[in-house]
Amino acid sequence: MIEVRNLTKKYGTHEVLKNVNMQFDKGKVYGIVGENGAGKTTLFRCIAGLESFEGEINSDIQPLKNHLGLLLTEPFFFQKITGLEYIRLLCNARDTKIADIESRNIFELPLNQYASIYSTGMKKKLALTAILLQGNDYFILDEPFNGVDIHSNIIITEIIHKLRELNKIVIISSHIFSTLGETCDEIHLLQNGEFVKSVQKENFLELELEMKEITVGNKIEKLGLI
Amino acid sequence: MINRRFTDSGVEPPLAYVALAIGFIGLSFYLFHKTEFAQYIFVLSALALAGKFSEIRRTEFIKFCFGDKRWKKIRIAENLLIVFPFIIFLVIKLFFLSAIILFALAITLALMNFRASLNFTIPTPFSKQPFEFSTGFRNSFYLIAGAYTATIIAVVVGNFNLAIFSMMLVFAITLSYYTKPEHEYFVWSYSLNPRMFLIKKIKTATLFSSLLTLPIAIIIAIFFYQNIGVLLLFFLVGWAFLVCMIVSKYAAYPAELNIAQGFLIAISIWFPPLLIVLIPYFFFKSQNRLRSLLK
Secondary structure, rough: OEEEEEEEEEEEEEEEEEEEEEEOOOOOOEEEOOOOOOOOOHHHHHOOOOOOOOOEEEEOOOOOOHHHEEEOOOOOOOOEHHHHHHHHHHHHHHOOOOOOOOOHHOOOOOOOOOOOOHHHHHHHHHHHHHHHOOOOOOEEEHHHHHHHOHHHHHHHHHHHHHHHHOEEEEEEEOHHHHHHHHHEEEEEEEEEOOEEEEEHHHHHHHHHHHHHHHHHHOOOHHOOOO | OOHHHHHOOOOOOHHHHHHHHHHHOOOOOHHHHHHHHHHHHHHHHHHHHHHHEHHHHHHHHHHHOOOOOOHHHHHHHHHHHHHHHHHHHHOOOHHHHHHHHHHHHHHHHHHOOEEOOOOOOOOOOOOOOHHHHHHHHHHHHHHHHHHHHHHHHHHHHHOOOHHHHHHHHHHHHHHHHOOOOOOHHHHHOOOOOOHHHHHHHHHHHHHHHHHHHHHHHHHHHOOOHHHHHHHHHHHHHHHHHHHHHHHHHHHHOOOOHHHHHHHHHHHHHHHHHHHHHHHHHHHHHHHHHHHOOOO
């Protein structure tokens, strides 16, 4: 369980997260949606302990950060470090010994090449592989489907299902509603630093339609396309 | 950009330039006083510095901004500006041929492009414990090979000082692996407290730096066995500087080493016993700096 209580985050006078309260339970997949700048990444960084904040974040396994697999929106890679070394680095950091990394390379990445020359999708898949092999209990996946091909998209969806089966907590942010619909048990809408709506799986379609109405409205007509 | 870096470090640019000039003059006199190979080290250092500006993406950017004709002038001007102090010093020291060669090579270098990254993976013995030594070794293997070659020359000509210089050069190269702060993700990822994190970094660095310097140390021990005490002393000093570099890097983290830290390290080059104070000081400072990322 991860419990977020009265979480507030300010950058100077700008309040990015406003008294956020949320509980994430084991064996569930949570989707966080919201416009750019709504506070999703800041929320993730606070949970991970990468940001200072006001409020409380508790977890059943302590310390949370040592059991958390964090997939960044744009994973960072050193120059001249291979895919294999990147995975080793992250596994060593958590003191996880993986005997045969290459046999677990399910995305068939060129692990002996420098990761910095990978494509966006390949980088994402490499970073995801690394945090999966770390053996974490909690996962925060910021835009896991960004830039990945259709085959990998299917594999990532299946991985998320498997993590649920293994009783892990998975929190995902994505701008692609269909993938969230397929993977999540609950979706929470973050707007201007506050959760304004939370829906269960049976009401996803309703939320999607509502968001479409709010976001699109009659904007397309304004283009005057003929 | 250089001015901005000085300002970010809290130092007024004019003051920084004066300090740099004094540092350069001091180091140059020290180098020429210490070794007969100073003019070669001087030329190579100047070219290494100028070579940094020949990275292909940088050159392409300049070409794109200023067009085909002007980029050559800009690059030549840049390189000459960089090597100018070196040329002046060589002339003062009456090494006219070296000064002319440096001048010519700087112009030639300005018109060349170097790819920052090659497409093939350079093998490294440090692959099991990434990242500092694996990335560092790939960036500097040719310098290490140069140091090994210098050791062989030292043995052939029976020059103990050159042999020690080669070993210390390898230590200096490994120090450079720890000059830039890494992305916070690669600190945060460790399930260690700050103290254990620093100890792990120090252990890896001393072990791997020993792997690189031991071949030289063994050769020195065999061929200059009468100076084994001096060799051990230099080996310990090399380790001490490496440890100092690691802890000072994290003492400034996530920022880069600041001018004050650089100044303290520079003083310890002249007076190594200062490291006995600096290492624990930076170690405790590092722990405080890392506390927000490592629980």
